[in-house]
Amino acid sequence: MKTLQDYIDKLNSLHFKEMYNNDFFLTWEKTDDELEAVWTVADALRFMRENNISTKVFESGLGISLFRDNSTRTRFSFASACNLLGLEVQDLDEGKSQIAHGETVRETANMISFMADVIGIRDDMYIGKGNAYMREVSQAVQDGHRDGVLEQRPTLVNLQCDIDHPTQCMADMLHIIHEFGGVENLKGKKLAMTWAYSPSYGKPLSVPQGVIGLMTRMGMDVVLAHPEGYEVMPEVEEVAKKNAKKSGGSFTKTHSMEEAFKDADIVYPKSWAPFAAMEKRTNLYGEGDFDGIKALEKELLAQNAEHKDWACTEELMKTTKDGNALYLHCLPADITGVSCETGEVDASVFDRYRTPLYKEASYKPYIIAAMILLSKFENPAELLKKLEEKGTPRIFK
Amino acid sequence: MKTLQDYIDKLNSLHFKEMYNNDFFLTWEKTDDELEAVWTVADALRFMRENNISTKVFESGLGISLFRDNSTRTRFSFASACNLLGLEVQDLDEGKSQIAHGETVRETANMISFMADVIGIRDDMYIGKGNAYMREVSQAVQDGHRDGVLEQRPTLVNLQCDIDHPTQCMADMLHIIHEFGGVENLKGKKLAMTWAYSPSYGKPLSVPQGVIGLMTRMGMDVVLAHPEGYEVMPEVEEVAKKNAKKSGGSFTKTHSMEEAFKDADIVYPKSWAPFAAMEKRTNLYGEGDFDGIKALEKELLAQNAEHKDWACTEELMKTTKDGNALYLHCLPADITGVSCETGEVDASVFDRYRTPLYKEASYKPYIIAAMILLSKFENPAELLKKLEEKGTPRIFK
């Protein structure tokens, strides 16, 4: 696409009315058109920034970031997206307050939202909790708006939960779309979402789950590969199966990394913790059984160590399509010999793909901004047009 | 009021010239007109926000928040107020620096204020210290401005001190005004500011003091009720007495919660620490006597526990005017069976008043913004008019 009008025309061909005044929790709750609207707006915002057209649509207003564990990158992505649109970020750290459940969630959610247009939450630690917590916050501020407490309804962006990581996977997908020259070129492509060994423990499942829940919608052949015992949530596998059926692609599982990589067009090797273990950990935390948690950690690290051969090596990369598959990672990766002794990926593989990996990440702030914009504006196509006509430069000249 | 012009007309009928270039420390240092100007501007700002009219009056500039103990809600209220007017908040935490007294206060106050238009301080921990500290900071930056160090004089907003909590009480009052349909309807109404049991210890006295110091100005019958030994600062009681006399209302004290609640139109049951004990604690801190502090804490918790019957129960609420008094709280409340075993208020009472309580809190950012605006602009009525004429939408359209 070459002009802003192209993006606007694209938007005008899509149906996404339901996104207005709505949250973004899980990609599979959104229609294909809605996802395409996100990518289109993300590309349009990037185009405008590159062309020094301001996209500041808020004169004032806050974007609240609620992080239940530390994350520099997500924090900066959310802050960048808010800034791009004119919202000022206010962080609510667990350290600074204590958001619990029930009354406290309801109250705190309202107390911090008097001027909030959007709330971004990351809560990926505990199975069965993160997504539920987000919905609780969303309901609280909807009630607050209905009852005249809040002048506006703050919409919610899921910045990673126990189930999905939509901003990451949507950015991954936009990267794929650009690399392959369009959604229409993805049909029949093979994507391998595979587990990989990492010396650390307890990495969230939201990325593999998000990937199989999203990438199966494009008519691709998505393979999920992991050692026995590293299953992901069965509900999400069901989503993947249905998606594949509908899109004319496929969703298969294997316990062989080699099989997954064979002739793959795209590979996404990444460590994660077994779903069952994470569920157990969540319960142990609930019971305050810290000895149990320690024992579980030890056990899981030992279990991981049995699968050090699950690594994205040069040898394995050679077996992919033309030895040249697109290598994806949500970063940071555990790089063998760099960030750890034995990790997810060979240093030479990572090195070769560094620039594409950084580009993959660079879509995230635009994806988040697009999600915000689509939830706050009823007619984004018209909005973009007016912004172009107004032509305020981002950098004065 | 229905149009912005109504607020502007109201402002034009009030005298508040002294607020320009001035601080907001204690409500009783302000005239009735000045307080009414704050409520009027607060309502006008809310009206404008609801009608998508930007009230961004600063193109750049900082609002400094200085918090001597953690407070998510106050932090967000101040940040919201600043953002509404175009100021960017910079937090100065005790953790990040060490503001002490004398030379250090003078110097730090200036060093952080080169671009500061307003400073918000919360310092409610130690009797005799918080308000004094604020005045020290204010004097330092006034000197800095006079001496050509600072291009502007940063004005100060008291976000809670040892004596008063003006942003809270002014928000409470604005809530009352709206609930009762105007200041003119408050004459003769009975307001009960009562102590209530909480399992925690050392809650500041600024709310009960702020309430009796402010609410006695409206011709209401204000009753302060607490168990023996929970006296508030005598100076503030003197203020309350004088206010009541002048306004044609009354200020009485009782040691019976029942008596206070009887036929009350408004009830504000809330825990606080005894003034004398807080004074003792301040001295113990000064002497670094941590064993003494521990002993005092134990003693105070035991003292509290003798008064578990001081609770806002359904039974007690029934004895209020038509069983239907307006229940106020600065939040968060200790709710019996929800946030603690035995607390300040029955869960069913709290539940019934949740929406009004949230609304009460929702005025705070607007109150703070009004205080800032009145201290920074010589002619706020004209300013609001010009903002309306300019008509920049808060959210682009």
Next chain:
Amino acid sequence: MKTLQDYIDKLNSLHFKEMYNNDFFLTWEKTDDELEAVWTVADALRFMRENNISTKVFESGLGISLFRDNSTRTRFSFASACNLLGLEVQDLDEGKSQIAHGETVRETANMISFMADVIGIRDDMYIGKGNAYMREVSQAVQDGHRDGVLEQRPTLVNLQCDIDHPTQCMADMLHIIHEFGGVENLKGKKLAMTWAYSPSYGKPLSVPQGVIGLMTRMGMDVVLAHPEGYEVMPEVEEVAKKNAKKSGGSFTKTHSMEEAFKDADIVYPKSWAPFAAMEKRTNLYGEGDFDGIKALEKELLAQNAEHKDWACTEELMKTTKDGNALYLHCLPADITGVSCETGEVDASVFDRYRTPLYKEASYKPYIIAAMILLSKFENPAELLKKLEEKGTPRIFK
């Protein structure tokens, strides 16, 4: 200067094209014209702020602050500068993330810079590390921009490193220029950069080094005085010597504070740690030898204590030019009898110079803003003109 045009004319007479799209690491990497451009733009920005002309040149964009140790003042200076130009500050604390070296620096630098127009770094703790780290970050984001990861190249401002403290020294110099009525009046003036006793340990060398590296360029007679064993980096002394030769001034060293102060026009008495000891400390940290660090600290404090007579006393001040030298300090100072028992300066001396000291500090935000502006705009003279013509008020009226 009286009108903005004067500053613009001045800028038009200077050559500083190389500053565009470039970093600011060390003053001695910049030409005289480039330094003068910084002072001119700083003065112009201050003039505009005083005259309520907005200098908000960015509609959106981030200024990233990367602090490797806590610093309220530098943090606020950087935040103020960014705010003045329209950039929103996002802090990256070591606590919040872990920026290490190599792959991690490269990656994190890019991940936080998607919307970053400028990065400010303070890293003064370890000899041989701070400046090197900054260059590593700069290279990483330059590569990111070249490779299409970043839409813009974030430029870098050194907010203090192991070698230089350019924003401090440039602010010091601008203060001197104003006090002496112009750069042209500095020729032949005597400036004493002297060590002074402090009860604390390990103060960075960047200030004395920055001062001798910058002040020797104005034709002044710069004297560096310190007890034996408190040498600064020899490379910087070489810079000072060359500068002095070129500018027609002089650079001399002495171990006598009295000699340095004698007839001095400007004195800058300030504690610092011995270079060799700091190098040793850096190595001990590298080896994780914490017992060694403790021993070194003890040793250094003892060494300091031998030089308690190195203090800026009233007696010593009397020996300066007309007993009236301009007293400089980067603040906070160790004031005898105020912030410590025995310190760098007599309380009465400090008191007398408080206002000039605060003014000295007040230039820093403008210096930083000028550095940013000169790195981001190709034609700052034209930019200032256009801003004046546009005439957006900083505070609405």
